[in-house]
Amino acid sequence: MLLHMMTWAEVEAYLERSTAVIVPIGSTEQHGPNGLVGTDALCGEYIAKATGERADAIVAPVINVGMAQHHMAFTGSMTLKPSTLILVIKEWVESLAHHGFDRFFFVNGHGGNITTINAAFQELYTEQSREGTGGGNRPDIACELRNWWQGPKTNAAIRRLFGNRDGMHATNSEISVTQYLFPDHVKAGTEAMGPPSGVRGGWTDAADYRAKFPDGRIGSHPWEANPEAGKELYELAADELAELFTGFAARE
Amino acid sequence: MLLHMMTWAEVEAYLERSTAVIVPIGSTEQHGPNGLVGTDALCGEYIAKATGERADAIVAPVINVGMAQHHMAFTGSMTLKPSTLILVIKEWVESLAHHGFDRFFFVNGHGGNITTINAAFQELYTEQSREGTGGGNRPDIACELRNWWQGPKTNAAIRRLFGNRDGMHATNSEISVTQYLFPDHVKAGTEAMGPPSGVRGGWTDAADYRAKFPDGRIGSHPWEANPEAGKELYELAADELAELFTGFAARE
Amino acid sequence: MLLHMMTWAEVEAYLERSTAVIVPIGSTEQHGPNGLVGTDALCGEYIAKATGERADAIVAPVINVGMAQHHMAFTGSMTLKPSTLILVIKEWVESLAHHGFDRFFFVNGHGGNITTINAAFQELYTEQSREGTGGGNRPDIACELRNWWQGPKTNAAIRRLFGNRDGMHATNSEISVTQYLFPDHVKAGTEAMGPPSGVRGGWTDAADYRAKFPDGRIGSHPWEANPEAGKELYELAADELAELFTGFAARE
Amino acid sequence: MLLHMMTWAEVEAYLERSTAVIVPIGSTEQHGPNGLVGTDALCGEYIAKATGERADAIVAPVINVGMAQHHMAFTGSMTLKPSTLILVIKEWVESLAHHGFDRFFFVNGHGGNITTINAAFQELYTEQSREGTGGGNRPDIACELRNWWQGPKTNAAIRRLFGNRDGMHATNSEISVTQYLFPDHVKAGTEAMGPPSGVRGGWTDAADYRAKFPDGRIGSHPWEANPEAGKELYELAADELAELFTGFAARE
């Protein structure tokens, strides 16, 4: 159930049975030689939608540009500053909280967003909860962050399908999901990829990232990506997330 | 051509022939008894996409939540503060300008965004153009704002199809476009709508808006909306915008 | 009645009979070969003062620097960033609202301020009005923006006096008003002006503006400006605005 | 020479002989039983104007609302937050620096502004001067703050005229200056004032200020204010400030 496909009266009716909402968040950034720039936003948005269908829950509009500073040396990458992304996440939640939503389940498609999302949650808790010392047992608002690829079943499937060849960025698994979702946008030319860039060590700024990972990948073998693997991961992730959401929505 | 459906190398190749990009922007807010909460974001996004196809131009990710403070008394409406939306628009442009884009053509789906978009343009011009007094003839960056419903042909068609019954918010025409785009989400129950709220006078805050326009519409007759009208308007708007974009991209 | 020419006790007494206040806002920016840099601030301030006299209303201090980024390639122009101007407008209103004023009638002298003023109003409505869904019928605060040159009688007189030769910036009419108000500051040398810069097309940043309009004017013939025309426009505008203000102050 | 009474070409011509400018700053706040709400802004603006005439220097538009939080319990007082006032002062200076001004001489009418003005100067020095360690001998920009009442001759005259009866707020001397400048706005009813509020001790917030100084004065005897004293102080202050300005403008 997508918020933007409902009337306001339908949203009002939903709030009579549930105050929990799913919020997809992703990123628009390079994903290696054959990955889509929108991979993280698309995975976040579509897996969140499938989660909402399984859990009979409303899904808010996706936050489609995230924190991708370190990818900015690759054309097409977009980023918000962390402090701007904090504001955006807060106003997304504040808008929905204004109507009575109080449980916010973020489905995230981008590891680089995690620190900023958590910082936003802390500011929200400070500003939305006024009591100070705890009287009631039920928090005024609760926010939960889940990365779609980290549920135990999804993660096990990734390991089974791709092992260590999945890598850390522009992974086989996320590219598989987009190949399943958008068969018209499977990119050719993957035979031109060299061996994967090594996965060891970190990086600092965007120039350093590009110097270390010249085609954008970190340790992945995305020519192994395939729609069948994508379908399996997409279904597993949505199943796991729906179960997590249901528990979260019911929790006191 | 959607940015998020391209690889970074494809975006890089595009920049060799054009530095102009289309940016869709909308809003997530109540649209009366049978309008979708996402009407403005969906119209902005899909008409921008069609414009990009006609003009062979890249379309950036949509800014799907805009400035909708005055709709916040209706459940499901979302809003960014004007100062936050200024930041978002600026960082959208700055990210793309970082890669060499310098012509930004905004396709807007929401009248309430206009003031904020223009304020953002002013800050961008100040910060991105450093010379002060004009040396070269070609501006460093240029931004253009177009509302999809205001091209002369599109506007004439709206008048022919719906006359004054189109109204000012939750218009027959925008609801027609979403009915054409999303036939599975045409909402029933329109027979329950009373006569349209009057179009006279303004409003102040969200409570005042709701008191004056209790079902969310301003002067529209959205039970007249229909997919055929939507298709016509969608095609006309994309045609007109593609022509405007092409002129804008070529302008010195 | 000027706020800064009253004692605090006199302001307190005023609030017992009215909670409405007039706020002048202008700009400090180039106005072509013979226009004063302060034209917009002076027109805003003095027409607001005359409005206050006719309507027996308090006039707040003028906001004398506005949003004039696009004029910054001409010496002497000053500007606030849109986001700073939003803060200034908000704190002007918040200060007065703190004492019980709740109707704010802005008399504006500069077209370039319009978007920013409206953005500020939206933030004020959000922050000053807390109810959410509308209970009472009377909004907590109301803000109204009027440009002094756009009342129907004033506009008709401009057309009668100057026709299309009035132009869009450094207009015959605004320069006439300052010539009427400040006869000691009528600038000579207008014979040196060439033909008016064309009125077609827009502009982007300050350098682009100067390249297109090299002496600062847009389409005006300011050598036709004269104090008699200025007096007529000044009186008409104040009459119209006083009537509008009275209606605004009384409106529920 | 008032910036707002000049054409842009006249400002450009001025810059060929001087890069120094006078900036008046004041406040809009209660000034006791017979003082004008605009006392500080008016004193700042008019004494700056007289200074500019003596020194043949440009005077920028006045910053007419300052930092007056502690006066907000008296009707009509207005205030900017310190952090907003910092932005305003910075953008005033940045606008003028953009055109080549580099010496900014602030004539201040309000003691409560001092801390904020100095904080703004520090941010300006940091952002406008990039070298780090000192190469050249001439600073890129220089800012100077002068309170009109603190020159030695002006101060001596205040002591001679009013002694300790001048007080600390709503002083005899500043009210005298406004009585000289605005003879039509000399307020009657001063016989109703009781003995002056004591000058000892400080205060915290606005409510505390009002509790301690119920009619707004601190230690002053404003019924002694008179236009003749005002004229003397106004002339003395302008003379002293013009001399200080000339030295400041010439200093390496």
Place this chain on the structure above:
Amino acid sequence: MLLHMMTWAEVEAYLERSTAVIVPIGSTEQHGPNGLVGTDALCGEYIAKATGERADAIVAPVINVGMAQHHMAFTGSMTLKPSTLILVIKEWVESLAHHGFDRFFFVNGHGGNITTINAAFQELYTEQSREGTGGGNRPDIACELRNWWQGPKTNAAIRRLFGNRDGMHATNSEISVTQYLFPDHVKAGTEAMGPPSGVRGGWTDAADYRAKFPDGRIGSHPWEANPEAGKELYELAADELAELFTGFAARE
């Protein structure tokens, strides 16, 4: 070598042989029944100091208040908002970078700071590194975050000493370190502690945290803390961090 115990000339001399600096960061927040409010700041500061001695490196002043919103229901806890802490971290680094430091090694004493520190690093990389696409091989600046308790040897010692009884907040190990460092401030009364609060599950806001962990601990047995364990951990952590710092400082 503590920055604040050096003269400016000594710092200048240091920069000739190294551009790397250690930055301690902690928090001021409740640490259960017998833990000091300053535990995290003290551990960060003193272990950083010992690291600097081993590595012959400068240690900057400690950031002693961090992000501790979730502890605010316990008296004495202090917190900065994430967006303020981002500014503080950035200006700490920018100040030192101004003098030529370019390698910043953060020694952190508080898990709750991690997300905010990483967000600050991203903004620093964006703003301090201007090239965009990578030319040189050496990043302009590099920042590294290390939590003192997570080096492999330190962590192994914690497990050996306290096993799972160490808990997650107000841990046996951190309280041991402060008991070793400040023998005069070992708190009695630990016999009054009941069984440890469970370690399962998360929390939302401060009130929720207190409801779940009523004496502030999460799963720890701090009555087992002792100065001997503290000394061992302190030495091990400093050894490990000095080695990590040396590698970081040398890394291209």
Place this chain on the structure above:
Amino acid sequence: MLLHMMTWAEVEAYLERSTAVIVPIGSTEQHGPNGLVGTDALCGEYIAKATGERADAIVAPVINVGMAQHHMAFTGSMTLKPSTLILVIKEWVESLAHHGFDRFFFVNGHGGNITTINAAFQELYTEQSREGTGGGNRPDIACELRNWWQGPKTNAAIRRLFGNRDGMHATNSEISVTQYLFPDHVKAGTEAMGPPSGVRGGWTDAADYRAKFPDGRIGSHPWEANPEAGKELYELAADELAELFTGFAARE
């Protein structure tokens, strides 16, 4: 009594007998040829601690980096922007106010902080005190700023010990205090100092400061600094501040 050396329960117990707290604030900046970079922070922190011991009062963590923009041309100096320091001071106070503290006594070690501290106090008064016009007699919060060197007895001792040779920056007296507190960090080589830089005139930015005061001192003779003088000043300052604090804490 140092906040960071207490448990949360001990802080809670303190609040039952007093709601006043001492907050040390200093700076990290060059202090001439033989002064420590941390002089101001160390003096603030340690004199505040001694004050707390005499007055039986809690001392909060020190704000150890202040506003030192004008010292940034000397290696090792650190600074926060005024607007960031305002935020830090406010959140320090807000955190403590959250627990019930309402009297904040700042012991300051750096003249350059004064304007920013006072600006922060004004914002705190505005935001923490909501009533507007004064009802109750006791202010909600009160903040007091004291510079350690300005009590009458301390100041007299400085004059007796060093006369005019104390100077204005890197003073004999503050260096004496650090020599008393940190005998292991008394810097040699003072014979190399030339005559003191003159004390006349002001400065603008950091480069200008360094050009005028090439070794960092303003008018001081720090080779006269000695631990005995430091001890005397330290004791006197703590005595005076403790008396002032006690009066402040008791004041209605």
